[in-house]
Amino acid sequence: MIIVIFILGAVLGSYSACTVIRYSQKLPVITARSQCLFCGNMLKWWHLIPLVSFFLLKGKCWYCEKKLLLAYPIIEFLNSILLLLLYNHYGFSSNFFYYLVIYQFLFISVIIDYYTYTLLDRITFFLILYSLILGGILGEISFISLVGSLITGGLGLALFVYFLYVRKKYALGLGDVKLLFLLGLLIHVSEIPYLFLYSSLAGIFYYIIMYKNKKFLEEDYAIPFGPFLFLGLVLVNLL
Numbered sequence: 001m002i003i004v005i006f007i008l009g010a011v012l013g014s015y016s017a018c019t020v021i022r023y024s025q026k027l028p029v030i031t032a033r034s035q036c037l038f039c040g041n042m043l044k045w046w047h048l049i050p051l052v053s054f055f056l057l058k059g060k061c062w063y064c065e066k067k068l069l070l071a072y073p074i075i076e077f078l079n080s081i082l083l084l085l086l087y088n089h090y091g092f093s094s095n096f097f098y099y100l101v102i103y104q105f106l107f108i109s110v111i112i113d114y115y116t117y118t119l120l121d122r123i124t125f126f127l128i129l130y131s132l133i134l135g136g137i138l139g140e141i142s143f144i145s146l147v148g149s150l151i152t153g154g155l156g157l158a159l160f161v162y163f164l165y166v167r168k169k170y171a172l173g174l175g176d177v178k179l180l181f182l183l184g185l186l187i188h189v190s191e192i193p194y195l196f197l198y199s200s201l202a203g204i205f206y207y208i209i210m211y212k213n214k215k216f217l218e219e220d221y222a223i224p225f226g227p228f229l230f231l232g233l234v235l236v237n238l239l
């Protein structure tokens with residue numbers, strides 16, 4: 001079963017990676033078949049096997065030998081880990097599928113955030129509606145979840161306003177604030193401090209690594225915060 005979940009994770013991850021990278025590069029997301037991003041040649045079936053094909057192709061396009069994006073196998077692998085964590089936590093139950101939808105869409109959303117510094121409203125709003133309706137039916141969302149959502153969202157909004165008007169900079173985007181309303185629905189009220197703690201620590205850690213690597217030298221360099229909020233959610237809920 002673990003192998004099935006791992007493969008399912010890699011397949012969904014592969015689809016997510018394609019969607020995200022095409023979206024980030026402003027290419028049409030839905031095409032008849034997958035093509036190389038560089039030379040446009042149609043890929044063969046064995047070029048499309050998640051994780052495996054990257055190694056079979058030695059990380060290069062079969063036709064033009066341009067280097068394939070390392071992001072593909074990384075996203076596929078992380079997605080497999082994500083599904084294994086979900087399976088470990090919820091077993092093979094209706095809750096597994098309920099949360100699979102949430103975590104899969106969130107993962108896609110935060111990778112897009114990583115590339116474009118934008119959290120798509122349509123994904124956040126869809127997931128808020130989805131968890132309110134289906135989570136309500138499954139008993140995963142209660143009155144206390146709504147209170148939690150108002151607390152995380154409210155805190156996010158307060159930070160947004162503070163940084164914008166007092167410190168005069170964008171430390172947190174409105175997309176992050178909307179995401180925080182959603183995350184509040186998904187965690188227990190008592191876990192809210194941990195969500196903020198883990199996300200901030202991960203964000204700071206990443207910032208320091210990037211700084212040490214001199215990947216950026218500009219003063220106003222910003223990091224997308226969505227991925228770290230997502231990481232915080234995974235740490236709080238699934239570990």
Ligand SMILES: [Zn+2]
Nearest residue numbers: 036039061064
């Ligand atoms: Zn190519």
